Amino acid sequence: MTRIEAVRGDITREQVDAIVNAASSALLGGGGVDGAIHAVAGPRLLEECRRLRNTTHRDGLEVGDAVATGAGDLPARWVIHTVGPNRHRGQTDPALLASCFTRSLAVARKVGARSVAFPAVSAGVYGWDADEVARVAVTAVRADLAARSGVAPEIDLVRFVLFSDRLLAAFEAELG
């Protein structure tokens, strides 16, 4: 069984195999959790992101998709970059947000990560409501894990790392 939990904290401090970044399509850093992750990870992370842009991701990363890099100086081993839908650009389809979580889990399995920490993707600059992000995230993660239970390699821990009490309460309410 995979443990799913929510904690309040700074995702850059998480000692898990993979942390998920709420990136932009450009994959070259930004503000919010993206900026925090790049600041702690250091220049190696940006180099790896640039390499992706010069090879497999010349047009950047699509909304709802995910891709892994190393984690530079972070305690985690991998950073999984995903691009949430931007409500301010009319990207209001919950399936796009759900895809961020399921694609990130697929990438985590591909690299062999057994523990994964997620931020509240799209709940910041991209303008989604905390309760909706919590509902979509928890539903998507639960459904994904249920669909793959018993299929190796398994993920042992999914931890939502929330930056505010408001977000933590929203996720706790969904997790029940």
Ligand code: AR6
């Ligand atoms: N640990 C955990 N959560 C954090 C941290 C942290 N260190 N820092 C911020 N958050 P946002 P988005 C929370 O704006 O809405 C960037 O510029 C934050 O409080 O980081 O998906 C990218 O480059 C909020 O609840 O991501 C993109 O252009 C949540 O993380 C754009 O922002 C997500 O907020 C992505 O916007």
